[in-house]
Amino acid sequence: MPSRTVQPANGPLRGHIHVPGDKSISHRALMLGAMAVGETVIEGLLEGEDVLATAAAMRAMGATIERRGATWHVWGVGVGGLLQPATALDMGNSGTSTRLLMGLVASHPITATFVGDTSLSQRPMGRVIEPLSLMGTDFTASPSGRLPLMVRGLCPAVPIEYRLPVASAQVKSAVLLAGLNTPGITRVIEPVATRDHSERMLAGFGAEVWREGDVISIRGEAELKPQRITVPGDPSSAAFATVAALIVPGSEVTIANVGMNPTRAGLYDVLRSMGASIAFGQQRSVGGEPVADLVVSASTLTAVKTDPTIVASMVDEFPVLFVAAAFARGRSVFRGLEELRVKESDRIAVMAAALRAIGARVEELPDGLAIEGTGGEPLPGGGTIATHLDHRIAMSLAVAALNCRAGVALDDDAPVATSYPRFFADIGALHTA
Structure with a gap:
């Protein structure tokens, strides 16, 4: 210490x-690059421990991710293509990695166990477990919905319309990412506008995502196209x-x-x-x-x-x-x-x-x-x-x-x-x- x-x-x-x-954009660039088919190139990626935890998790589920000089290169598996990880996914201290990846796994036919450090293991995950459970995902969590927890995804998952009980970009993003591989339209209603990096980047990768008032919708079973991303x-x-x-x-x-x-x-x-x-x-x-x-x-x-x-x-x-x-x-x-x-x-x-x-x-x-x-x-x-x-x-x-x-x-x-x-x-x- x-x-x-x-x-x-x-x-x-x-x-x-x-x-x-930007940490939020860096996480999402790696995740969506891993869900596209082809090579995504990322400039300016934050190389902090939280983002590296996301990179390690995406590798564990089938993506190829390499650093070449100042750029990062991601060869994705495509929406629906995540593979069963061989070991638990260690999220370190990253709540963003954990909650967003829970959403990605939720609509894939795989099982993933999430673990983290002492701090992360004290943070509640129930706010993400609730909507993803409505989509058919099964969870086995530690007391009070904390890590370690196991996610058993369902494919096809069930599209939902979910009103956020509290303003949370992480919960919104988890549901939208689950909706990527879910047939039909998944909707999130947010009472207060939260950071919209997920919607912007999903649209940039080719997903059909749109906002009407306080409702954000995504059409599932998308085909994402690889991108060149500059992270501010x-x-x-x-x-x-x-x-x-x-x-x-x-x-x-x-x-x-x-x-x-x-x-x-x-x-x-x-x-x-x-x-x-x-x-x-x-x-x-x-x-x-x-x-x-x-x-x-x-x-x-x-x-x-x-x-x-x-x-x-x-x-x-x-x-x-x-x-x-x-x-x-x-x-x-x-x-x-x-x-x-x-x-x-x-x-x-x-x-x-x-x-x-x-x-x-x-x-x-x-x-x-x-x-x-x-x-x-x-x-x-x-x-x-x-x-x-x-x-x-x-x-x-x-x-x-x-x-x-x-x-x-x-x-x-x-x-x-x-x-x-x-x-x-x-x-x-x-x-x-």
Whole structure:
């Protein structure tokens, strides 16, 4: 368990960085490439542990996946062609891999066992088990619907119309992926729009998928055609350098090639409402996804009260937004965040404890946090943070340390490799630029 102490910045952060490829898009590119017939080429794939777990699982079910220089090449088995894996599929810490692959397996005549690390094994899978069971899939899960679990797919599966009880792109995607190999039309009704990478990419690969109001439909037994995909920079990863530049006085940082899909960009809207100086340059489309270069300058932030309807567009960015609020002027209140309690950790409780450990004034609410900001002044720092195997907790507190009076110790920095392997190197480069 490698610990790390992050020291305060010794001056403004300056320079340009490229964040890793979007994690959500990387997962889906590998999965759909494996479901196409022919060779899919992927540029900019995130090579973090979560995505590599997806690649290993697709290989175990018959796809050929190779890295050649800067590109990844996937030779797929076609829709309906997944093979019985010889051993359990080890998902590591990746909830996205697990839930989406459960959907793929659900409509194939194979049985797959999913296992994961300690953190993933504590996360509930019932929200995916419920709709897939309605399609005829059989599950044997650990108590409370957790890993390890066994999925026995059904082919042909039964098309369903399913209303999401909570806004979840992972559940939506699992049902749509199950619908790929299911005769007829499978429909998902989502009460609040969630990230739409699955729909965009399914359409790009040639599936018949469409939206009418809040209903997303897919026609099954599709033939997917191989693609050349360029993965934009991950907006969730870009969030850390963004907040770092905002809270360290005198900073100006450019973050290149960041995906700005409107279903993912809620954080940037909230930060700008707090007074953040964030300019969007070179706006363009890459692989059907909007992309921009972000120019972020240190700013005087003011407190905010977020509308719960924005949660779906920035659910992974709340930990680092809490850090921004800790340095804002006034009391920020964040509600409607129940989903954060079932992430890699209970991100509400863990962030409350972590921020208190470095001197922030925080009140934990049943569904969120209230944070009294410093008005831009440094926090005391000096605390030791229990990261609970959560990459976003580790990175968020590393960002907070940059505007503390004393260094902040992370009990374990290894989880950062799941999504942003070069995070500490990138932040360090901004110190010396």
